[in-house]
Amino acid sequence: MELDHIRNEIERMRTQVGRQRGEIxxxxxxxxxxxxxxxLLERMLNxxxxxxxxxxxxxxxxxxPSKGKVLGGRQW
Structure with missing residues (x-):
């Protein structure tokens, strides 16, 4: 899924930002x-x-998602 890919890329980039800050x-x-x-750090953050x-x-x-409904369809 596209959303999962983007989330993974954000996490990977955040790891790289931490490394870049350490290098700096x-x-x-x-x-x-x-x-x-x-x-480079600024480009990564952007x-x-x-x-x-x-x-x-x-x-x-x-x-x-259908909020407030349980499996039987009743609202509590």
């Missing part, structure tokens, strides 16, 4: 310029934002 900290400690790494927006759009398009 290492570069900073070593005194190495981090502009390129920070630009991609996650776009995926989250797409996920939310797909969730809104799903048919709503």
């Amino acid at each position: 900290r290492q570069l900073q400690r070593a005194g190495i310029p981090t502009a390129a790494a920070e630009a 991609k996650i934002d776009a995926l989250c927006a797409e996920r939310d759009k797909l969730k809104r398009e799903l048919p709503a």
Whole structure:
């Protein structure tokens, strides 16, 4: 399903963002310029934002579950 794929991609990207932040900290400690790494991090975060927006759009398009009904169809 498309929605599951997007959710998995968001989770994978979030893991990568954590690694990228760790790399940036290492570069900073070593005194190495981090502009390129920070630009990559920004692109990754923008991609996650776009995926989250797409996920939310797909969730809104799903048919709503029938709330308040039990298997017999009675409402409690």
